[in-house]
Each structure stands twice: as structure tokens, then as C-alpha cells.
Amino acid sequence: MSRDPGIWTAALLTIVVWSYLFKQNILFQAVEHLFVGIAAAHAMTVAFTNLRDTCLGPALMGDWAMTVPLLGGLLLYARFLPKISHLSRIPLAFVMGTAAAVVIRGSLGPSFIQQVAGTIIPLTSPDNVILVVGTVTTIAYFLFGRKSRSGMMDHAARLGRYIMMAAFGAAYGNTVMMRMSLLIPRIRLVFGDWLGLLP
Amino acid sequence: MQQLTQICVLFSMLFAGIIYTRSYSRTGTMxxxxxxxxxxxxxxxxxxxxxxxxxxxxxxxxxxxxxxxAAFAVLEYVAKKTAQYGCTLIISNAQPLIHPITENIVRASYYAQGKPQSFKPGNIRYHSDSMQAYVSGVWGIMEREKVAANIMMGYFxxxxxxxxxxxxxxxxFQVAGTASTPQLPFFVAACDRTLIGEELFAAGAYLTEDPVRIGALMAQDAAxxxxxxxxxxxxxASTVGLTM
Amino acid sequence: MKLTLASFLTLIAGVTVLADHFVVVPFINKTASTFIQWSVMLSAFSTALGGANILAVHTKRMSGKSANRGLSALLLGSMVTWLVIGLKLGMESQVYKFIWDNVYGSLSSTLFALNAFFVASAAYRSFRIRGIDTVILLVTACTVMLGRTGLGEAIYPGMPQVADWLMRVPNTAGMRGITIGGALGAISVSARVILGLERGYGGSERGMGVSGYDL
Structure with missing residues (x-):
């Protein structure tokens, strides 16, 4: 059996987390609260360290470009002061605009045009036919208009749903082994490093 | 060339959205x-x-x-309904930036329903951006508060x-919705209902019947x-040897 | 469409970052990258909002008669202690590293590893035949699962090839269709956010005016 306090701590916490599989219990709840506390504090420590190095420091040195996010960041906290709480929407609105534009940039090319272009393939093999028909019918499944999803498109959409289910089944089956393998290091820690039962 | 195609797609969708919005506003037929x-x-x-x-x-x-x-539109709908029926709504956030936004949406929804006194900021909870810590926090809420329904909408x-x-x-009872293709199989397997991909983006138009959202959804159909x-x-064309 | 300071900022930020994608104009490109950098910093500032929420929720719970007072005290205690250690001693200190490796690291890995059990329990429940959808899901999932193990090959030597085909053809077709639809939805909702046409949280004030958010 291990004499390393680190291994003892990790192994006991592992067992407490596993206990969740049987029933929620007070030990698991204690670990849950400890975990959230540590994770939240870590996030704040990392954020503060990054801001100190990239924003606060340069802003205090007179870099005007960094005074803007500094002021914006402070405005975020205005929500704690009822009289000026509405000002906290200013930085939020700015971030929303930036984030939305980043989404459009990523979606237009790689997720739309390139996917459509990638499906334009010669129908010279059964695989290619299935790929084209499968893609097209899946797109048809996502037609939301009463008019656009009628007649032939409705039949196509039904086939598209079956294709999607096949895709989900395949993806699920493909990840089972990978997810199972996540357990190996934890078993090794408890039964090997801690209890010394494994070679 | 690719940039030009992208601009064409973007502006065509905007243009189609405007036309469909005006058409819906005129006819009023869903x-x-x-x-x-x-x-x-x-x-x-x-x-x-x-x-x-x-x-x-x-x-x-x-x-x-x-x-x-897209999930914000669903949240707005759920918050208005819970305010109307006097049901408690608990929100778990993993991203600190999402936290004030969800709080704004829920507060505004309760005000819009004339129930500002029912809005409890303490029901909107942040659990840290660590995925596992957030999961353990959500598990705790679901068990301790005995939630009857779990709605998961967004990017997972x-x-x-x-x-x-x-x-x-x-x-x-669980309803999930995401466009994240690697996670969809798990939601389909584990939840009672799943909004697959673009269905999540249709939620706002469907639930609120907002002309702008409906027009935009019809533009998506056209695309x-x-x-x-x-x-x-x-x-x-490529089968018969024509190249584009 | 009502133009407010908030919606104006959303529009300016969105249009600038979008324009950066399409044009090579040094001023626009530099401004867009500055805007993205500012957004990252603002996100970092928001972390304290999360911390404040935890503090508010659990302080209130501790001051009440809740049965979970002790748990809240544990959460706040660990958060404050860890924050003090992190800020005072630094993230490179011995004590920070010990807790990081053996507490945080262990909890993260073990919780994530529960996926191994859940992937089986979810499969068991969902694969009870409820209709044609679940039949397809079950058959493809079992085929790929077996194709990825020696057992599948022992049952039928061509099983790994069938699994590969299922991943290469139907899976690609289905996921591609979903991606194309999802991309259009993403473009549409994001364009509405930039133009201030999405309600509630961004530019437009519909539904927000009552709580005094007009700027």
C-alpha cells in the first residue's frame, strides 16, 4: 500500500466520486462543493494573473488600447450598483457583437460552402451515391416551412432522419471503447498505485 | 473567389430574410x-x-x-412560461460571461410577465468553467432540488x-438541443427529446412567432x-464529365 | 429597430470583425484583432462575476436555516483558501501544485471517467426498441462497436470493414447534412445579433425596457 499522501488523497477522492454511481451521498456532496470551490477559485486566479500581465500592467504604463478593456471590465461590475447597473450591458453588447462575427466567419466557409462543395462528387460508385443522397436528404429534414417541406421533400426528409440515426448510431458505437478506456488510469491508481494489487 | 461566394451567401440570406419577414408581417400566416x-x-x-x-x-x-x-431565445420562452405558471426555474452556468446574460434574460422575462417579485437572482448559478466541476454542481442541483425537467440547450x-x-x-424529463455533431448521439440516446442541429436555431421563430425570426428561418430554408x-x-454534371 | 448605445456597439464590433474576414485594409484588420483581444479580456473580467454569484448564493444559504449550510461553508472555505493561495503564493507554489495534481486533477479525471459507465447505461435505455429510429440506431451502434473489438472480427471477419464503411459513408453524410443546416442557423442568428434584431440581451431593447436597461 502506498505511503504517498498525494496518492492517498487522489485514491480516496476517486472512490468518493465512484460512490455517486450507487447513490448521491453526503461524501459526494462534500466533494462536489469542494470541487466547485477550487475550480472557481482557480478560474479567478488564472483570469487575474492574465489580466495583470496583459491588461492592468500595460494600462498603468500608459497603453491607451488597454485602458478600454479595463474600463469595460469595470463596467461589467456596475451590475452590483443598482443606480448604474444598466451600464454593465455596454461591455456585454460589445463582446456579443465580436462573438457573433467570429461565428459567421467560421460558419460561412468551412461549415457551409466547403461542405456543399465537398458533396459535389461524381455518382460513379454506390458509396458516392449514398453520400450525396444521404447529405441531401438530411438537409431536407431541416426544411422548416410548411410549403418547402411538402410532397417529395417530405419523403426525402424521412429518409434523412434515418440517415441521421445511422450516423448517430455509428458515432456512438465508435466512442464506446474510447470512453471505456478512460477508466483504466483510475483503476490503476486505486488498485495499483494505492493498494498495490496490480503489477 | 471564395470570399466573394461567402459575401454572396451572406447578403442573399439577409435579403431573403427581409423579403420573408415583410411577407409574413403582411399575411400573418404561420x-x-x-x-x-x-x-x-x-x-x-x-x-x-x-x-x-x-x-x-x-x-x-x-x-x-x-x-x-439560439438557446437564449429558448430560455426567454421558458422563463416567461415559468413566471406565468409560478414554477421555479434554476439555471446553471459554466461560462462567467453567459451568467449576466442569462440573468438579464430571466429578469426581463419575469418583468414582462408582471412578476418581478418572483424573480430570484439566487436561482441563476455559476459553477465555474471547469467542465467536471460544473457537471458535479449540476448533478447536485438536480438531486437536491428534485428538478422535474432538465432543459439543455446550447453548445456542449x-x-x-x-x-x-x-x-x-x-x-x-429531459429536452436537449445542440448543433454540436459529436455530442448529438449522446443526447439522442439519453434524453426524452432532442432538438437536432438546426432545429435549435428554429426554436426562437417557432416559440415566439417573431416576424424577424420567422423571416430569417424561411431564408434558411431557401438557402x-x-x-x-x-x-x-x-x-x-461531374458524373457526365462536366467540371465546375 | 431601435438604435441604442448597446446595439450600436454590437453593430460596430460585429461589422468590423466581419469586414476583417473579407477585406485586406490594415486599419480594419488591426482594429478587428484589437476588438477580439478586448473581448477576450472582458471575458476574463467576467470571471469575478461568477465568483460573486457563488459568494452571494452560498452566503445566503449559510445565513439561512438550510440543511446544506455545512456544504456551502465548505465551498466558500475552499474557494477563498484556494484563491488566497493562488494569488499570494502563486500557481507555481508547492501547495498549489499538490492540490492541483491530487485534488483537482483526480476529481476531474474520475468524474470524466464516469463516462465509461454512462455510455453503457444510456445505450441500454435508448436501445430498447421503440420504433424504426431506434432499430437503425441500435444496429449501426452495435456493428461499429463490435467492429472496433476482436469479438466482432471473430463473429464475422468483415466486421471491421463494415464498421469503417458506416463511419466513412452514412456517418459522413448525416453529420454533413447537420453541419450544413447548423451553419445556416448559426449565420442567421449571429447576423440578427449583430443587427440588433435578437431580443433580450444584445442590441434590441424589446422586453428589456421594463427593467430599465435602455441606454
């Missing part, structure tokens, strides 16, 4: 077909109200991405299966029909 996945939101809210137990809502660890924007990573199995263990036509035409 052009969207029934979407059972979205109807199940009412089922979830009704179940929670009848049981006198809370509803849990979360947008996942995805941050400010398109799925989260590997927490999808952990969250939905936690919901199953606490006996919650999909165009994509189908281009793929089929292109595939047939």
Missing part, C-alpha cells in the same frame, strides 16, 4: 411546420408545474457561440452524456433548397 421537439418544452414546463418541482436550464460549457445565442462538449445521465438518475439544387446539379 409558415413553419409543427416541430414536436419544441412542443416538448411545454410538456416539460407543464410536468414541473403539476409536480410543484423546479425546472433546470443550462447552456453547456460552449461560451458565446451560435448555439448559445463531453459534459453532454454526464449531464443527461445525471438527469436520468434524478428522474427528470437549403439552393444547396440541395447545387449539390444535385453539380454531382450529376
Amino acid at each position: 409558415p413553419i411546420r409543427r416541430l414536436p421537439g419544441l412542443d416538448s418544452l411545454d410538456e416539460a414546463i407543464g410536468r414541473a408545474t403539476e409536480m410543484g418541482r423546479p425546472i433546470h436550464f443550462t447552456t453547456g460549457t460552449g461560451g458565446l457561440v451560435a448555439d448559445t445565442f 462538449f463531453a459534459e453532454s452524456l454526464l449531464l443527461s445521465e445525471g438527469g436520468v438518475r434524478s428522474g427528470a 437549403k433548397i439552393a444547396a440541395i439544387a447545387i449539390i444535385l446539379t453539380g454531382a450529376l
